[in-house]
Amino acid sequence: MLKIIYRLLIVVYLPLAGCTVTSKPVVKDAGLYVSANELPVKVRDGWLTAKTLSLGSYTTSSRTNGIAANTPAKQLRNVSDAFYFTVKAPEAQIPVQVLRTPRITFSNRPLPGYLNTLPGDASLWYVHIGAAAADPLKSWELILKSNVAFLELNDNKPVGVLRSATDEIRVTAHNHFGIKNSAEKVCYEFHLRGVPVAAVMPGETPKVWMQAKVDAALQQTLASAMLALAFK
Secondary structure (H helix, E strand, C coil), rough: HHHHHHHHHHHHHHHHHHHHHHCCCCCCCCCCCHHHHHHCCEEEEECCCCCEEEEECCEEEECEECCCCCCCHCCCCEEEEEEEEEEEEECEEEEEEEEEEEHHHHHHCCCCCCCCCCCCCCCEEEECCCEEEEEEHHHHHHHHEECCCCHHHCCEEEEEEECCCCEEEEEEECCCCCCEEEEEEEEEEECCCCEEEEECCCCCCEEEEEEECCCCCHHHHHHHHHHHHCCC
16 A cells, blocks of 8 residues: 555655746846946046046046035035045936045934934045036035944945935945955945946946946936046
8 A cells, every 4th residue: 555655655756846947947036236327437547537437428528626616505605525536427417426524514404314313523535426418407415424333334334315306315425345344345236216226346447237228318417427437
């Protein structure tokens, strides 16, 4: 009797095993960090020429120290490390202002909790990205922690925000390309509605990734913000 049952189990199992072997594997989303999303970055810094950057079809002017006359940053009093440049896109010229300022500068403006709870003297990077030709009434600002703790990098914690009057993109930072518990190869991710759509790893050889499906106007903004981080 046992032999009969054993033979029946073999007969039932073999077809199922055959189906398991020939079934197609589940295809998962490859994510942001794939070659198809990586944009070429070039740094031009010759002996006789000023430093400029290019990111795909976007190029920068050389940077000028100080605060440009036509930027809201002129209203800020306590600033340091200020410079500005222009991003030249296929159909736009986008002014970008970069500077450091303490968190107390924004005491009369709403900030995300992870920035608002910082001490008043905590240093923040502030980047103002001017309106583009495609959306002349819209400008953006990037507010980012200057000093990020190792534990925050290990866990890809939020460290800043890129926002306009109507939109908000969360910025996180991680060290997943470097060594745990270190600030080596810090990479900033830009999250739109919880999904990472772009990332930049500044340094001597910057690297940039951007989802191709991102709206063209937002691509200009993200490119400008990432060039600012690569330039600083």
